[in-house]
Amino acid sequence: MSGTSHKRHLLKAVSWRVVGTIDTMLLAWLISGNPLTGFKIGVAEVLTKIGLYYLHERVWFKADLSKISWLNSSNYRHIAKTITWRVVGTIDTMLLAWLISGDPIIGLKVGLAEVLTKMILYYLHERLWYRINFGLDKREPS
Incomplete structure (x- = not known):
């Protein structure tokens, strides 16, 4: 495993976080009715989600999925x-x-709204990155 794969996963994490943060800010604003609440939630997610996404990428990269x-x-x-x-x-x-927000119902609503929007956006993000060879020593056939 090369150091380049780490760069790939870091760049994927950053690019996804930009897309994800914009989606979160808009949804939180619409649900809470407060643009500042949407902004705060989006900023907080930048701090938590980049780290979580990077760990998620590393787990999937290292996982031996050949038996599945x-x-x-x-x-x-x-x-x-x-x-x-x-x-x-x-x-x-x-x-x-x-x-x-201080309101568990807002937390629940924002989380549930994101399930659909983020799955669609994430799938499209994954498909785009699958076409990019940056950070790969060689492309494995699909």
Whole structure:
């Protein structure tokens, strides 16, 4: 494993966080009715989610998935990564939105709204990165 893969995963984490933060800010603003609350939740997520996303990428990169045949297809692998990341991300969002807004219902609503929007955005992000060879020593066939 080269140091380049670390750079790839870091750049993926940053690019995803930009997309994810904009989505979170807009949803939190719409749900709370307060743009400042949306902004605060988005900023807090930058701090938590980049680290969580990087760890998620490293786990998937190091995992030996050869025995799980259906995960050998890039489409199915990206769907599985989307689901596992969404679980981690939704829990983080709900907790942050609750703590920042002071209202657990707002936390729940923001988290639930993100389930759909973030899964779609994350899948598209994964497909885009799958087409980019940056940080890969060689591309494994899908």
